[in-house]
Amino acid sequence: MKIRVMPLGAEVEAAPGQALQDVLFSLGVEFPCGGRGRCKGCRIQVLEGSLSPRPADYEAFTPEELRDGWRLSCRARVEGDLVIQVRQWDTLVLYDNTPVEFEPQEGLGIAIDIGTTTVVAQLLDLATGQVRAVRAGLNPQARWGADVISRMEHAMAGEAAALSDAINQGLSAMVLALFESTRLPWTELRKIAVVGNTVMQHLMLGFPLEQLAMAPHVPYTMEEQTRSTAELGWHLPVDVPLRFLPNLGGFVGSDILGVILATRILESDVLVAAADLGTNGEIVAGSREGVLVSSTAAGPAFEGGRIEMGMRAGKGAISRVSVVDGRMEVQVIGGGAPRGICGSGLVDAVAAGLELGLIQPTGRITEGDRVVIQEPVAITQRDVRELQLAKAAIAAGLRMLLEELGKTEEDVQKFYLAGAFGNTLGVTSAEQIGLFRFGSERTIPVGNAALRGAKIALLSREGGVPAGIQERIRFLNLSARPRFQELFAEKMLLDPEPM
Numbered sequence: 369m370k371i372r373v374m375p376l377g378a379e380v381e382a383a384p385g386q387a388l389q390d391v392l393f394s395l396g397v398e399f400p401c402g403g404r405g406r407c408k409g410c411r412i413q414v415l416e417g418s419l420s421p422r423p424a425d426y427e428a429f430t431p432e433e434l435r436d437g438w439r440l441s442c443r444a445r446v447e448g449d450l451v452i453q454v455r456q457w458d459t460l461v462l463y464d465n466t467p468v469e470f471e472p473q474e475g476l477g478i479a480i481d482i483g484t485t486t487v488v489a490q491l492l493d494l495a496t497g498q499v500r501a502v503r504a505g506l507n508p509q510a511r512w513g514a515d516v517i518s519r520m521e522h523a524m525a526g527e528a529a530a531l532s533d534a535i536n537q538g539l540s541a542m543v544l545a546l547f548e549s550t551r552l553p554w555t556e557l558r559k560i561a562v563v564g565n566t567v568m569q570h571l572m573l574g575f576p577l578e579q580l581a582m583a584p585h586v587p588y589t590m591e592e593q594t595r596s597t598a599e600l601g602w603h604l605p606v607d608v609p610l611r612f613l614p615n616l617g618g619f620v621g622s623d624i625l626g627v628i629l630a631t632r633i634l635e636s637d638v639l640v641a642a643a644d645l646g647t648n649g650e651i652v653a654g655s656r657e658g659v660l661v662s663s664t665a666a667g668p669a670f671e672g673g674r675i676e677m678g679m680r681a682g683k684g685a686i687s688r689v690s691v692v693d694g695r696m697e698v699q700v701i702g703g704g705a706p707r708g709i710c711g712s713g714l715v716d717a718v719a720a721g722l723e724l725g726l727i728q729p730t731g732r733i734t735e736g737d738r739v740v741i742q743e744p745v746a747i748t749q750r751d752v753r754e755l756q757l758a759k760a761a762i763a764a765g766l767r768m769l770l771e772e773l774g775k776t777e778e779d780v781q782k783f784y785l786a787g788a789f790g791n792t793l794g795v796t797s798a799e800q801i802g803l804f805r806f807g808s809e810r811t812i813p814v815g816n817a818a819l820r821g822a823k824i825a826l827l828s829r830e831g832g833v834p835a836g837i838q839e840r841i842r843f844l845n846l847s848a849r850p851r852f853q854e855l856f857a858e859k860m861l862l863d864p865e866p867m
């Protein structure tokens with residue numbers, strides 16, 4: 369049997385009677401409650417073919433939803449050929465179909481977000497704004513290291529051309545796959561818009577890195593860049609212009625410009641803030657009066673890095689921890705026994721440790737030097753310190769931007785959390801450890817807002833950043849400010865009262 373999985377456009381084979389969970393798991397779909405039919409996190413919609421509802425489906429969905437094809441994929445067994453839409457990708461990395469205002473044009477375009485870890489490309493109809501296909505994959509530069517620092521080091525040690533070639537060939541293959549899956553005519557392809565962090569931009573376009581690598585980390589250029597795909601060595605049947613949106617400052621790239629465009633901060637009458645939490649935490653605050661951006665080195669803790677049993681959010685990772693009847697209860701991605709803990713699990717675990725008195729607000733583990741979350745997974749004293757560093761960097765950065773604007777956290781009306789981590793992070797836990805405190809009403813996960821920003825730029829008539837936008841965004845270099853160091857030290861406390 370053939371299963372076509374949207375919006376990825378992937379086609380996989382399955383045997384009759386096979387658990388759909390196995391098939392989807394291999395594509396990276398998560399099963400938050402371990403496939404017990406409790407969380408609905410694995411829900412899918414059957415677009416073509418049929419999938420008989422199971423008892424858990426009758427509990428999870430209304431009769432109308434069942435009629436519309438909604439099912440829990442963790443309960444389903446393959447009966448025939450299927451086309452399904454995976455719901456969790458609506459808000460996670462891959463898919464973004466939020467309508468944007470634009471002037472219809474002819475032809476097709478491609479919006480791309482180059483992340484340090486993953487790359488996502490969407491093929492769009494420029495007349496309707498409709499997403500025709502999506503492709504996502506790992507950044508092929510991963511073999512030169514998981515983080516931007518090691519990639520920069522390799523590039524500066526004489527491998528720049530190889531790193532540039534890896535991403536350009538990877539993107540070229542993705543674009544070929546987009547057209548292969550849709551069979552749309554190549555002649556319709558008009559333009560491509562790309563966003564990515566400053567290092568991804570330098571590496572792809574082959575800019576010298578020395579200036580960016582050394583304090584005060586100034587990008588080689590702040591201008592939007594236009595190239596042709598042929599010039600970049602892409603092997604496509606057509607040659608089209610590609611625009612790489614401009615950087616905003618040292619380590620604040622066009623991905624954050626994408627977040628600003630997508631969340632319409634520059635059109636807001638009230639003060640809003642946004643953050644993309646990763647190894648490099650980017651933070652934004654402002655309104656139509658103007659926007660401040662900055663970046664702060666959070667370290668890899670939010671991605672499960674440098675944590676003794678840390679891992680990425682994949683199978684076997686503890687992704688959520690809660691306190692039930694005075695004990696920790698965990699959710700493991702994909703179900704089964706835990707193998708490690710990912711960033712969202714770590715934030716939850718430390719919050720739970722605080723609640724249970726196992727961890728002090730200073731970060732000290734009350735007894736011994738580890739807290740068992742669920743055997744065999746534990747967090748150590750060093751792990752808590754790593755998380756404190758990450759948390760302090762973000763909380764101090766946010767405070768600095770607000771102070772610069774003469775405002776406080778109370779004045780912020782909306783706080784957008786961009787990126788995959790922002791979607792999985794437990795807002796209550798984040799508040800308990802003092803990462804931010806805007807309340808769940810003001811905190812809005814926005815998924816891959818960077819990609820949405822690329823799409824907005826693509827759909828604009830110019831195909832790039834709307835005129836006048838860059839002048840209204842100011843970059844603040846935090847590391848140059850003594851006040852930042854002072855705030856950073858204060859914010860090391862795991863204190864739920866960060867204001």
Ligand code: FES
Nearest residue numbers: 401405407408442
């Ligand atoms: S309901 Fe299917 S994984 Fe939770």
